[in-house]
Amino acid sequence: MSLEIISSSKEMTAWSMRQLGSGFTIGLVPTMGALHQGHLSLVHEAASGSDKVVVSIFVNPTQFGPNEDLEAYPRTLDEDIKALVQQGKADVVFAPSVREMYPLGANKTWVVVDELGDHLCGASRPGHFRGVTTVVARLFAIIQPTKSYFGLKDAQQFFILRRMSIEMSFQVELIGIPTVRERDGLALSSRNRYLSPEERKQAVALSRAVAIAKTLIEKNGETDSDKIIRAMKDELASVTLGVVDYVEIVEGEHLQPCKRLTSGMVVLAAIAYKFGKARLIDNSISIVPLRRIGRSRV
Numbered sequence: 001m002s003l004e005i006i007s008s009s010k011e012m013t014a015w016s017m018r019q020l021g022s023g024f025t026i027g028l029v030p031t032m033g034a035l036h037q038g039h040l041s042l043v044h045e046a047a048s049g050s051d052k053v054v055v056s057i058f059v060n061p062t063q064f065g066p067n068e069d070l071e072a073y074p075r076t077l078d079e080d081i082k083a084l085v086q087q088g089k090a091d092v093v094f095a096p097s098v099r100e101m102y103p104l105g106a107n108k109t110w111v112v113v114d115e116l117g118d119h120l121c122g123a124s125r126p127g128h129f130r131g132v133t134t135v136v137a138r139l140f141a142i143i144q145p146t147k148s149y150f151g152l153k154d155a156q157q158f159f160i161l162r163r164m165s166i167e168m169s170f171q172v173e174l175i176g177i178p179t180v181r182e183r184d185g186l187a188l189s190s191r192n193r194y195l196s197p198e199e200r201k202q203a204v205a206l207s208r209a210v211a212i213a214k215t216l217i218e219k220n221g222e223t224d225s226d227k228i229i230r231a232m233k234d235e236l237a238s239v240t241l242g243v244v245d246y247v248e249i250v251e252g253e254h255l256q257p258c259k260r261l262t263s264g265m266v267v268l269a270a271i272a273y274k275f276g277k278a279r280l281i282d283n284s285i286s287i288v289p290l291r292r293i294g295r296s297r298v
């Protein structure tokens with residue numbers, strides 16, 4: 001299969017219109033490049049669920065804060081294209097310039113989802129989700145995908161985008177894909193390349209801590225968020241390099257902290273940790289088991 005590279009949004013829209021006009025569905029995988037197996041798993045899913053697959057590669061300046069790694073963020077377009085050609089599942093790489101995505105310069109039109117971005121990464125990265133929702137809304141407008149695929153490693157991002165999409169009536173189905181991990185459990189991330197060998201060894205504690213939260217909630221029936229957070233922090237105590245950004249438990253609808261977990265609730269246990277300039281995130285999603293109240297009488 002040949003891979004087409006498109007950088008103009010007009011050409012991208014024209015391509016999509018041709019595909020949709022021929023009755024094909026389009027699966028979109030938005031990325032910032034520096035592709036790894038996590039991204040490729042989204043592309044794989046997109047190819048099984050859609051006739052045509054577009055991978056967008058765009059390091060979106062509006063989702064980076066002033067002191068974040070926008071300049072240093074890895075840009076490896078040639079290698080990304082090679083990886084996609086080798087995988088053989090994508091039809092188009094949409095790789096626009098900043099000018100193409102923000103044609104009038106400094107952006108004035110924003111899509112904002114209230115409240116869901118108040119905690120977790122939204123609290124430590126002010127303005128981040130406003131940049132994400134705005135650029136994804138533009139990608140949806142340009143590409144008109146039938147389905148769009150996102151990693152649950154960025155669970156808060158997925159929940160926010162899903163809400164945006166429903167509330168804005170975008171005609172696209174959002175699909176969340178489980179986190180792809182290294183053999184020892186570390187979630188794959190484009191930022192893992194910043195880690196020193198010692199940091200890399202210690203970073204695996206993040207995945208252990210979120211797994212502990214899932215076990216406590218789903219197997220041990222723990223409903224006290226403070227206890228779960230304490231257990232996660234205890235696990236992170238073995239990490240001597242870097243600093244905790246946050247360790248939080250939020251419910252899955254409005255992404256607000258909740259002290260007491262109740263039956264049937266979807267719960268996100270999430271961590272952000274800074275190793276030097278590498279800010280890593282991980283999470284586990286649990287469903288609080290249904291509790292029997294008294295004995296059933298027949």
Ligand code: AMP
Nearest residue numbers: 031032033038150151153154179180188
């Ligand atoms: P990024 O390039 O970091 O913006 O990520 C692009 C997409 O890939 C997002 O939907 C991420 O959630 C997803 N992604 C990143 N890392 C992983 C991973 N380890 N497993 C699955 N999806 C991932």
